[in-house]
Amino acid sequence: MKIYMKPIELIAWFTKEGIPHPIKYKIQTEDNSQKVVKILRLLARTEEKIAGNRMYIFKCEGNINGILKIFELKYELNTCKWYLYKI
Amino acid sequence: MFERLEMFLINKYTKHLIFHIDVNSAYLSWEAASRLQQGDSLDLRTIPSAVGGDPETRHGIILAKSIPAKKFKIQTGETLFSARTKCPDLVIVSPNYPLYRQCSTALKELVQNYSPLIQQYSVDEFFLDFTGMNNLFGNPVDTALKIKEHVKNELGFTVNIGISTNKLLAKMGSELQKPDRVHTLFPEEISKKMWPLPIDELFGVGRATSQKLRDRGIKTIGDLAAQTPAYLERFLKSYGTLIWNYANGRDISPVRNNKTIPVKGMGNSTTLSFDVTNQETAYLILLSLTETVTTRLRDAGFCAGLISVSLKTNGFVFCSHQKKLYSPTDCTSAIHEIACTLFDQLWQGEPLRHLGIRLSELCLNNFYQPSLFEEKLEKQRLLDKTIDTIRSKYGSKAVFRSSFLHSGLSPIMGGVIESEEYPMMSSLL
Numbered sequence: 181m182k183i184y185m186k187p188i189e190l191i192a193w194f195t196k197e198g199i200p201h202p203i204k205y206k207i208q209t210e211d212n213s214q215k216v217v218k219i220l221r222l223l224a225r226t227e228e229k230i231a232g233n234r235m236y237i238f239k240c241e242g243n244i245n246g247i248l249k250i251f252e253l254k255y256e257l258n259t260c261k262w263y264l265y266k267i
Numbered sequence: 268m269f270e271r272l273e274m275f276l277i278n279k280y281t282k283h284l285i286f287h288i289d290v291n292s293a294y295l296s297w298e299a300a301s302r303l304q305q306g307d308s309l310d311l312r313t314i315p316s317a318v319g320g321d322p323e324t325r326h327g328i329i330l331a332k333s334i335p336a337k338k339f340k341i342q343t344g345e346t347l348f349s350a351r352t353k354c355p356d357l358v359i360v361s362p363n364y365p366l367y368r369q370c371s372t373a374l375k376e377l378v379q380n381y382s383p384l385i386q387q388y389s390v391d392e393f394f395l396d397f398t399g400m401n402n403l404f405g406n407p408v409d410t411a412l413k414i415k416e417h418v419k420n421e422l423g424f425t426v427n428i429g430i431s432t433n434k435l436l437a438k439m440g441s442e443l444q445k446p447d448r449v450h451t452l453f454p455e456e457i458s459k460k461m462w463p464l465p466i467d468e469l470f471g472v473g474r475a476t477s478q479k480l481r482d483r484g485i486k487t488i489g490d491l492a493a494q495t496p497a498y499l500e501r502f503l504k505s506y507g508t509l510i511w512n513y514a515n516g517r518d519i520s521p522v523r524n525n526k527t528i529p530v531k532g533m534g535n536s537t538t539l540s541f542d543v544t545n546q547e548t549a550y551l552i553l554l555s556l557t558e559t560v561t562t563r564l565r566d567a568g569f570c571a572g573l574i575s576v577s578l579k580t581n582g583f584v585f586c587s588h589q590k591k592l593y594s595p596t597d598c599t600s601a602i603h604e605i606a607c608t609l610f611d612q613l614w615q616g617e618p619l620r621h622l623g624i625r626l627s628e629l630c631l632n633n634f635y636q637p638s639l640f641e642e643k644l645e646k647q648r649l650l651d652k653t654i655d656t657i658r659s660k661y662g663s664k665a666v667f668r669s670s671f672l673h674s675g676l677s678p679i680m681g682g683v684i685e686s687e688e689y690p691m692m693s694s695l696l
């Protein structure tokens with residue numbers, strides 16, 4: 181997988197304990213069009229605290245251009261921003 | 268002789284164990300780790316790089332450097348210009364103090380898992396009291412290795428850890444070889460590991476003391492340890508005894524949480540990016556510095572009885588002048604007025620690059636006796652208090668003196684991050 185770390189728009193649902201679960205996201209592609217990707221399955225959630233900055237890393241599965249792909253999303257807790265980390 | 272025996276017995280029977288944890292090239296490592304987390308493929312630590320100044324205006328000095336940069340003989344404190352002549356490909360990044368505070372806080376939280384007694388010595392150094400913790404965590408060296416790996420894996424940067432029976436030796440130990448190492452420096456190891464080192468590597472020995480010692484043939488820490496305190500006191504006074512004890516690995520200062528040192532004075536200073544040549548500008552800068560320091564003074568609940576103004580010319584000549592007050596005050600206007608008077612008495616017209624104000628002889632402000640010669644006192648104090656409240660609620664630039672409008676100067680100068688506390692290093696252990 182290659183690292184992109186692109187900021188994305190994302191819809192998620194939160195559990196009562198405050199854990200986010202991503203549902204689908206919208207990303208700007210190279211030809212300036214918007215693409216919506218639905219997360220079909222959440223494979224794993226890990227947390228990192230590099231340089232004191234807490235981030236959740238979600239390993240997910242979704243359909244991109246008809247192909248089932250695995251990618252990683254990152255959620256930055258202190259800014260509430262989502263990124264497409266690796267795909 | 269007696270002192271030595273006492274220290275030996277104390278250390279033998281109470282079995283103090285102190286760790287000193289020191290982040291390697293802190294500002295640079297923290298910036299590198301942050302960038303990697305944000306998806307950058309380049310690790311700044313692997314190339315010649317440094318943190319410093321303002322790359323846009325091309326002014327400033329080196330604050331931290333990477334290990335590859337050391338090979339080009341780049342030194343902390345030198346100008347970006349001279350660093351670039353040594354290494355034209357040097358990557359320079361600006362400092363990011365909120366990031367450093369974030370990393371420091373995260374490191375503190377991590378370290379607190381290993382002992383209840385932690386002292387944050389500076390933004391990138393911590394003392395940890397491990398006395399008696401071997402029952403919980405086992406062997407101290409193994410625990411130190413564990414802490415080192417924990418920091419590397421969780422936070423993404425490396426530290427050095429020094430282990431000994433007191434803070435001085437623990438701190439000297441952590442600097443033996445970098446990066447990413449654990450070192451012990453117990454009293455029995457001093458002669459082998461510490462005494463061969465050059466004298467300026469000893470904690471507490473700076474440029475001036477080092478020169479005085481070298482002039483007398485004292486070149487290594489071992490040479491210093493072999494002297495008698497009486498001889499050292501002749502040219503170093505009580506400081507001589509202190510560094511003699513340090514050279515022999517003796518230090519009894521406890522690991523303390525930071526609240527217990529009494530504040531003796533507060534100051535703020537600033538180095539300017541242009542030469543100050545007229546009185547009006549100097550007065551404005553002094554006002555700006557006074558605003559910063561008096562806010563801190565009132566916040567700590569003190570009044571000051573001694574005001575000192577310092578300046579540095581563009582030729583790096585430093586001088587200062589101070590005045591004792593009949594009655595201590597915490598009022599911005601009053602202190603500014605005196606600071607300006609002191610400045611007039613001190614300044615001889617040369618272009619200036621640095622100005623500073625220091626307030627000392629502090630006393631608590633709950634007992635305040637106004638002198639017969641002070642007017643409008645209550646009004647001034649109420650005004651200061653109101654301004655402090657507005658600034659703490661809406662930011663320090665929410666309200667400022669109109670003389671700063673269109674002046675090109677910031678109304679609040681001095682300090683690193685203006686709104687929050689930044690743990691600065693101190694010269695006391």
